[in-house]
Amino acid sequence: MHTKVRRGATExxxxxxxxxxxxxxxxxxRIERVDVRAEGLSAPVLTTEPTDDGHWVARGRIVxxxxxxxxxxxxxxxxxxxxxxxxxxxxxxxxxxRDFRSVLTTGELVRPAPxxxxxxxxxxxxxxxxxxxxxxxxxVRGEVRGTYAxxxxxxxxxxxxxxNAIELMPVFDYSDPWQVGIRWNYITACHLxxxxxxxxxxxxxxxxxxxxxxxxxxAAGIAVIVDAVFNQVSRRFSYARIYDPNDDPRxxxxxxxxxxxxxxxxxxxPNPGSEPYRDKDWGGVDxxxxxxxxxxxVRDVIRVWFDELGIDGMRFDHTLGFYHxxxxxxxxxxxxxxxxxxxxxxxxxxxxxxxxxQNELELLKDSAFNSMWAKGFYYAVDDALHDxxxxxxxxxxxxxxxxxxxxxxxxxxxxxxDDERLSNRGxxxxxxxxTPTIAxxxxxxxxxxxxxxxxxxxxxxRFASGLPREHNPLDWAQTEATAPLLRLHRAMGFLRExxxxxxxPGMIPIWRHEKERVLIYGxxxxxxxxxxxxxxxxxxxxxxxxxxxxxxxxxxxxFNLKFMAHGxxxxxxxxxxxxxxxxxxxxxxxxxxxxxxxxxxxxxxxxFAVDRT
Numbered sequence: 001m002h003t004k005v006r007r008g009a010t011e012x013x014x015x016x017x018x019x020x021x022x023x024x025x026x027x028x029x030r031i032e033r034v035d036v037r038a039e040g041l042s043a044p045v046l047t048t049e050p051t052d053d054g055h056w057v058a059r060g061r062i063v064x065x066x067x068x069x070x071x072x073x074x075x076x077x078x079x080x081x082x083x084x085x086x087x088x089x090x091x092x093x094x095x096x097x098r099d100f101r102s103v104l105t106t107g108e109l110v111r112p113a114p115x116x117x118x119x120x121x122x123x124x125x126x127x128x129x130x131x132x133x134x135x136x137x138x139x140v141r142g143e144v145r146g147t148y149a150x151x152x153x154x155x156x157x158x159x160x161x162x163x164n165a166i167e168l169m170p171v172f173d174y175s176d177p178w179q180v181g182i183r184w185n186y187i188t189a190c191h192l193x194x195x196x197x198x199x200x201x202x203x204x205x206x207x208x209x210x211x212x213x214x215x216x217x218x219a220a221g222i223a224v225i226v227d228a229v230f231n232q233v234s235r236r237f238s239y240a241r242i243y244d245p246n247d248d249p250r251x252x253x254x255x256x257x258x259x260x261x262x263x264x265x266x267x268x269x270p271n272p273g274s275e276p277y278r279d280k281d282w283g284g285v286d287x288x289x290x291x292x293x294x295x296x297x298v299r300d301v302i303r304v305w306f307d308e309l310g311i312d313g314m315r316f317d318h319t320l321g322f323y324h325x326x327x328x329x330x331x332x333x334x335x336x337x338x339x340x341x342x343x344x345x346x347x348x349x350x351x352x353x354x355x356x357x358q359n360e361l362e363l364l365k366d367s368a369f370n371s372m373w374a375k376g377f378y379y380a381v382d383d384a385l386h387d388x389x390x391x392x393x394x395x396x397x398x399x400x401x402x403x404x405x406x407x408x409x410x411x412x413x414x415x416x417x418d419d420e421r422l423s424n425r426g427x428x429x430x431x432x433x434x435t436p437t438i439a440x441x442x443x444x445x446x447x448x449x450x451x452x453x454x455x456x457x458x459x460x461x462r463f464a465s466g467l468p469r470e471h472n473p474l475d476w477a478q479t480e481a482t483a484p485l486l487r488l489h490r491a492m493g494f495l496r497e498x499x500x501x502x503x504x505p506g507m508i509p510i511w512r513h514e515k516e517r518v519l520i521y522g523x524x525x526x527x528x529x530x531x532x533x534x535x536x537x538x539x540x541x542x543x544x545x546x547x548x549x550x551x552x553x554x555x556x557x558x559f560n561l562k563f564m565a566h567g568x569x570x571x572x573x574x575x576x577x578x579x580x581x582x583x584x585x586x587x588x589x590x591x592x593x594x595x596x597x598x599x600x601x602x603x604x605x606x607x608f609a610v611d612r613t
Contacts, residue, residue: 005055007300008092008193009069009104017062017104019046021071021090024054027258029243031056033074037087040064040104066204067104068097071238077245084245088238089191091297094304095207096173096194103204110208112310115218117346118164120370121409122503124441124493125225125448126163127416130171130199131182133451135473146473147201148213155220161454162493165223165348167315169417171196171210172229175236182471184417186317187284188234192301195309207309214310223312225348226305230298230335231321232284233262240285254285261297263288267332268325269363271355277320289322289331299338306343313348314339315373319363320353328367336368350411361403371446374410376402381414381436384536385426390512390519397521398507399444406505412443415450417468423458430456430482431588435534437485438590441492442523442532444507454489455479491607495557498598501529510548516541518585522548531570531593535585542582545570545591555597560604563593 007020019036034056036046041060048056056071073086093102134140134150144150151166158166173191174183185196195210202209214224233240235254240262241247244254256263265286266279287294305311316332323332332351339349351372353363364372380396383389395401396412404410414422414436427433433456440447452459452474459472479486496502501524508522510531517537522528527549535541547554547565554563554570563583564571570593572580585591599607 007055008090008094009067009102011062011104011106012059015062017041017060017067017106019048019058019060019069019071019090020092021048021056021073022054023056023073023242024260026243026260028078029245029258030076030078031073031242032076032083035072036060036069037072038067038069039101040067041069062104062106065106067106068101069104070101073242075242080245082245084247086241086247088241091191091238092193092300093173093191094193094308095204096191096197097204098197100175102191105204105207110211110215112211112308113215113218115223115310115312117223117312117348118221119346120348120446121505123165123223123348123446124162124496125165125167125411125446126158126161126451127167127169127413127448128451129169129184129417129472130196132471132473137474137476139476144201147199148195148206148209149201152213152216155216155222158222159220160493161449161489162497163449164221165225165312166217167225167448168227170227170229170317171199173197173206175234184468184470186229187232187282188236189229189284190234190237192233193304211309218310223348224310225313225315225350226311227317228302228305228314229317230287230301230332231265231318232282232286235283235285237262237285253281256285256288259288259291261288261291261293262286263291265289265294265322265331267319267321267323269320269323269353269355269359270325271359274320274355274359277318277354280321287322289324289334295330295334295338298335299342302335302339302342306339306347313343313350315348315350315352316369317352319351319369320355323351323353323363326362326366333367340368357402364408365405370408371411373416374404374412374445377410377412377440377443377445378414378416378419381422381439382425384439384517384519384534385432385436387517387536390514390517390536393439394509394512394519394521397439397443398509400505400507404445404505409505410445411448412440412445413448413450414440415453416448417450417461420461421450421453421458423453423456424460427456428458430485432538433485434488434589435536437488438492438532438592439534441489441496442502442530442592444505444523447496449489452478455482455486487608491558494599494603494607495592495594499523499530499594501525508548510546511544513541513543516543518543520545529595533583533585533591533593535587535589537587539587540584541587542584544581545583545593547593549595552595554593554595557592557594557599558590560599560601 046058090102095103135146170185172189174188200206
C-alpha cells in the first residue's frame with residue numbers, strides 16, 4: 001500500500017476536492033472502474049483515473065459546505081468471469097453520515113489543542129462507554145445524553161475522583177447490520193478514521209464533537225485513551241466487500257483469498273491455555289499483518305487519531321489474537337512500535353494480553369507496549385473478599401516482585417467492561433467494596449476505575465448466555481444510597497495526587513494477620529512514606545500494626561487522627577492518657593497512615609462531609 005498519497009477526500013485550494021481510493025487488482029479480483037457518487041459537488045458522478053500503484057483518483061468542484069459521497073467499484077472475478085459492483089463508503093473517511101455515506105466537511109475545522117500528558121505512572125484511568133455513561137443521567141441535559149458532549153458534562157465529576165485519564169471503549173465508527181442499536185464495537189468497526197457518528201449530539205458532527213471532547217479533557221488535565229481494535233474489522237468494512245464476490249456481511253465470513261489486507265492472521269502466544277482465543281472467529285474478519293498493506297493501513301489510522309484527533313494513548317484490544325511471539329516486526333508488536341513512533345515515547349500503549357504471568361511479562365519487556373491490563377490483582381481481591389487468604393493479594397500488590405519494570409507499570413482494576421462487576425461478585429452490600437477500593441488506589445500500578453464503580457453500580461455486564469449487555473446505561477440514582485463510597489473514591493483520588501509515594505513502584509510487605517483478615521503494607525522506597533492496613537473482615541479487628549522506619553508521628557488519613565510509631569509499632573495516645581499499642585481497624589475499611597500530613601482540616605472536612613454526594 002502506498003503511504004505518501006493522502007487517501008480519502010481532501011479539500012483543495014480554490015474550492016476543489018480530491019478523492020483517492022486505494023483499491024488495486026489483487027489475486028483473482030480485477031478492479032475495472034471506480035466512480036465517485038457525490039452530493040455537494042458540481043457533478044454528481046466523477047470517474048476516477050487509475051494509477052500504477054493501485055490508487056483511483058478524481059477531482060471535482062465543491063458547491064456545498066459538506067460533500068456526501070461514496071464509491072461505486074466495478075470488479076471482475078477472474079476464475080468465473082463474473083462481474084460485480086460494490087457501492088462502498090470510503091475506508092479512509094474522516095466522517096460518516098447516518099446513511100453510511102462518507103462526508104467531507106469544508107472550511108476551517110476544529111483542531112486539537114496542545115497538551116502535556118501526565119506521566120504513565122501518575123495516571124488514574126476511568127474506563128467508559130460514551131453512550132452508556134450518560135444516557136440516563138439526570139444531571140446531563142437531555143439532548144446531549146449518551147454523546148461526546150455528555151462526557152464533557154461529567155468531567156467535573158471525574159476530576160473530583162482524581163481521574164486524569166479516560167479510556168473510551170471503541171469509538172471507531174461502526175456498522176449495525178443486525179439493527180440492535182448501541183454496540184460495544186469490538187467486532188463492528190467499519191470506518192477506523194472516523195469517530196462514531198452515533199455518539200454525536202448533532203448530525204454529521206462526530207469529528208468536531210470528538211475533538212471538542214479531547215480539548216475539554218485536556219483543559220481539565222485529563223488525557224484521552226481510546227480502545228483500539230486492530231485484530232479485526234467488521235464484515236461490512238469496505239475492503240472486505242470490494243474483494244468478496246459474495247458480499248454477505250450478515251452471513252458467512254467474506255472470501256479473503258484475493259484481499260490485499262484482510263485474511264486469517266491469529267496469534268502465536270505459546271501458552272496452551274490461550275489456544276482457544278489465539279485464532280478465534282469473533283464474528284469479524286482479521287487484519288492480516290502478513291500482508292504489508294494491513295500494517296500500512298493501521299499505521300495511517302494511528303496517525304490520524306494522534307495527529308488529527310489529538311488523543312494521548314491507545315489500549316489495544318485482544319493482542320493475544322494478533323501478537324506473534326517474540327516478533328516485533330509484524331502484528332501487535334509492530335502496531336505498538338508504530339504507535340510509539342507516531343505518538344511519541346510519552347504516549348500510552350496498553351496491551352490487553354490475557355495469557356499466563358510469565359508470557360504477559362515477556363511480551364511487555366520485549367515490545368514497545370509500556371503497560372498492560374493485569375488481571376492478577378482482580379483475582380487476588382476476590383480471594384481476599386471470600387476469605388481465601390491474603391498472600392495472593394500481597395503478591396499482586398508488589399509489582400516489582402512480579403517482575404514488572406518500573407517504567408512499564410501494569411493497569412490494575414476491580415471492574416472492567418468484560419467481567420462481572422465486583423458488586424456482583426460477593427461485594428454486597430456496597431460497603432464491602434470499600435476495602436478493595438482502598439487497595440486499588442494505593443496500588444503501585446496504574447489504577448483504573450470502570451464507570452459507575454464509584455457508587456457501586458450493580459448492572460450485569462453480561463446476559464446469562466455470556467453475551468455482553470451492550471445497551472446498558474448507568475443508573476446514577478444509585479449514588480444516593482452509596483454516597484459514602486463516592487466520598488471515599490474522591491478522598492482516595494485526592495490522597496493519590498498529594499502523596500508521590502502512592503504513584504511510585506515501591507511496595508513494602510509488612511504483615512498479614514490471616515485470622516483477622518488484615519493486610520498491612522507500606523508504600524515508598526526502603527522505608528514507607530505510607531502504611532496501609534486493609535481489613536477484609538466485616539467486623540472491626542484489633543491488631544498490631546508494625547511501623548518500620550523508626551519512632552515518630554504518623555497521620556491517619558481516613559479518620560484524621562494522629563498516631564505515634566514507637567518500638568516498631570503504631571500506637572494511639574488517647575485523650576484519657578492511655579496508650580493503645582493495638583489498633584482497631586473498622587470492618588470492611590482500612591487505616592492509612594501517612595508520614596506527612598498532606599491535607600488541612602478544611603480539606604478533610606470537605607472530602608468526608610456527610611452531606612456531600
